[in-house]
Amino acid sequence: MVDLWHVTFEVFRQKDNQKSHFNFFELDINPDEYVLDGIERIWAFTDRTLVFSHACHHSTCGACGMLVNGVEKLTCITSIRDVTRDGGKIRIEPLRNFPIISDLSVDMSSLYSRMEAVGHQPILPIQEEDSKGKVKSEGDLLRLADCIECGLCISACPIALTTSNYIGPAVLAGAQQHGELTPCILELVNSENGAWRCHSAYECTEVCPSNVDPAWRIMELRRKIIANRFSSFFTRK
Amino acid sequence: MHDGFDVKSRMGESAGAWFFKVASGGLIILVLFIHLVINHLIVEGGLLKYADVVKYYQTWIVPFMEVFFLIFVVSHSLIGLRSVLLDLHPSNQVLRWLNRGLVVIGCAAIIYGTWLVFVIVGRG
Amino acid sequence: MSEYPQQPGKLIKWFDPRHRSLGSWAFILNRVTGLGLTLYLFLHLIMLGQLAKGPDAYDGFIALVKNPVFLVGELLVIAAALIHGLNGIRVGLTSFGIGNSKQKQLFIILMSLAAVAIIYFAFRMFAH
Numbered sequence: 001m002v003d004l005w006h007v008t009f010e011v012f013r014q015k016d017n018q019k020s021h022f023n024f025f026e027l028d029i030n031p032d033e034y035v036l037d038g039i040e041r042i043w044a045f046t047d048r049t050l051v052f053s054h055a056c057h058h059s060t061c062g063a064c065g066m067l068v069n070g071v072e073k074l075t076c077i078t079s080i081r082d083v084t085r086d087g088g089k090i091r092i093e094p095l096r097n098f099p100i101i102s103d104l105s106v107d108m109s110s111l112y113s114r115m116e117a118v119g120h121q122p123i124l125p126i127q128e129e130d131s132k133g134k135v136k137s138e139g140d141l142l143r144l145a146d147c148i149e150c151g152l153c154i155s156a157c158p159i160a161l162t163t164s165n166y167i168g169p170a171v172l173a174g175a176q177q178h179g180e181l182t183p184c185i186l187e188l189v190n191s192e193n194g195a196w197r198c199h200s201a202y203e204c205t206e207v208c209p210s211n212v213d214p215a216w217r218i219m220e221l222r223r224k225i226i227a228n229r230f231s232s233f234f235t236r237k
Numbered sequence: 238m239h240d241g242f243d244v245k246s247r248m249g250e251s252a253g254a255w256f257f258k259v260a261s262g263g264l265i266i267l268v269l270f271i272h273l274v275i276n277h278l279i280v281e282g283g284l285l286k287y288a289d290v291v292k293y294y295q296t297w298i299v300p301f302m303e304v305f306f307l308i309f310v311v312s313h314s315l316i317g318l319r320s321v322l323l324d325l326h327p328s329n330q331v332l333r334w335l336n337r338g339l340v341v342i343g344c345a346a347i348i349y350g351t352w353l354v355f356v357i358v359g360r361g
Numbered sequence: 362m363s364e365y366p367q368q369p370g371k372l373i374k375w376f377d378p379r380h381r382s383l384g385s386w387a388f389i390l391n392r393v394t395g396l397g398l399t400l401y402l403f404l405h406l407i408m409l410g411q412l413a414k415g416p417d418a419y420d421g422f423i424a425l426v427k428n429p430v431f432l433v434g435e436l437l438v439i440a441a442a443l444i445h446g447l448n449g450i451r452v453g454l455t456s457f458g459i460g461n462s463k464q465k466q467l468f469i470i471l472m473s474l475a476a477v478a479i480i481y482f483a484f485r486m487f488a489h
Contacts, residue, residue: 071380156381158388201385202382202384202465203385213462215384215461223457223458
C-alpha cells in the first residue's frame with residue numbers, strides 16, 4: 001500500500017470575463033501520480049464545472065500545459081512529488097499570454113495558425129531532422145517533430161508578456177526547423193514581431209518539455225536571416 | 238490584427254538595427270576598456286582636473302576616439318531604448334513620433350558632444 | 362472567443378524574477394542597467410558642458426562630485442556598465458552560435474567577473 005499525501009490544490013477559476021479567484025481542493029493522493037490526475041479527480045468527484053484541456057496523457061498532444069506553482073509545466077508528466085510535499089499545496093493557473101477560455105483552458109489558435117504560416121512540419125523524415133541538426137539517414141522512416149505546440153514557451157517568455165504580436169519562441173523555432181526562408185516566412189520572422197524581438201532570457205528553453213531548445217533555434221534563425229540579408233544586399237540589381 | 242498576424246510594414250526592429258546594436262556593443266566594450274584603463278589606472282587620480290583633460294585631448298588620437306565612442310554609445314543606447322519601447326507595442330502613429338524624437342535627440346547629442354571635443358582641443 | 366490580449370501595462374512583470382530561471386535575471390539586469398546607463402549618458406554629456414565654461418567651472422564641479430553621495434552614484438554607473446557590458450558579451454556570443462547550451466555557466470562566470478571588478482573599483486574609490 002502506497003502512502004498517500006495530503007495535498008491542497010489551489011485552482012485558478014474564471015468564467016467569461018468575470019473576476020478571477022482561487023478555489024481550494026483537499027486531496028489525498030499518491031505522490032507518484034501526476035498533477036493532471038489530481039485535476040481530473042477534482043473534476044470527477046468535486047466540481048464538474050472545472051474546465052481544463054487534456055487529451056493524450058503522455059506528453060504528445062501538448063494540451064495540458066498549465067502554471068504549476070508559477071512555473072510552466074505539462075501537467076500529464078509532472079509528478080506530485082516533484083512540485084510539493086506531504087501536507088503542501090499546488091497552485092494551478094492557466095498559461096500566461098493567451099486569452100483564457102474558461103478556468104485553466106486557454107485559446108491557442110493564434111499559435112496554431114502562426115505555426116502553419118511558418119511551415120512547421122509536425123512529421124519529418126528521420127534523415128532530415130535529428131536532434132541539433134545531426135544528419136542521419138534512416139530510409140523512409142518518419143518521426144513526429146519535437147515541438148508539440150503546447151505553448152509553454154510563449155507563456156514563459158517575458159516579451160510575449162507585453163505584446164501578443166510577438167510571434168513567439170515556438171513559431172520562430174518552427175521557422176528555423178522548416179529550413180528554407182521563403183519570402184512569406186522571411187516576412188514573418190524578419191520583422192519587428194519576429195526573431196529580433198527575442199532578448200535572450202532563455203525561459204523558452206527552460207520550460208520546453210520536448211527538447212526543442214527554442215532559444216538555440218532563434219539564434220540559428222537570426223544568423224540565417226542576417227546571411228540572407230547580406231546576400232540579397234550584394235545581389236540586388 | 239487578424240488571426241494572430243501583424244506584419245504591417247513599419248520601421249520596427251529590423252535585422253540592420255539589431256546587427257548594429259550587437260556590433261556597436263562590441264566596439265563600446267573595447268573603447269570603454271581603454272577609457273577605464275587610462276582614466277583610472279594610468280593617470281594618477283583620474284582625469285579630474287581641467288588642465289589634465291585639456292592636456293589629454295592634445296594627443297591626436299584621443300579626439301577621434303572620443304567622437305567615435307560618442308557616436309556608437311549614443312546610437313547603441315537609443316536603439317536599445319527603442320527596443321524596450323517597441324516591446325510595449327506602440328501604435329504606428331506613436332512609433333512615427335518616437336522614431337523622429339530619437340533621431341533628433343541622437344543627432345543633437347552627437348553634434349553637441351563633437352562641438353565640446355573641438356572646444357577642448359582648441360583650449361590646448 | 363476573447364480578444365488576444367495586448368498588455369503593455371504588464372511591463373512591471375518584466376522585472377519580476379519569481380519562479381523564473383537565471384536567464385530572466387540576465388534579461389532583467391540588462392534592461393535595468395541599459396535604461397540606467399542611457400539616463401547617465403545624457404546627464405554625463407550635460408555635465409561635461411562645464412568644460413566649455415572654463416577651468417573654474419569644471420574644477421568647482423569636480424570638487425562637488427567628490428562627496429560620498431556622488432561617489433556612490435559613480436560606483437553604480439561603473440557597476441551597471443560592467444554588468445551590461447559583460448552580459449552583452451554573453452548575448453553577442455550566443456547570438457552568433459557560441460555557447461548556447463552553456464549560457465547559464467557563461468552568465469555566472471561573466472557576472473562573477475563583474476562582481477570582482479565592482480569590489481575592486483569600490484575599494485579604490487573609497488580607500489582615498
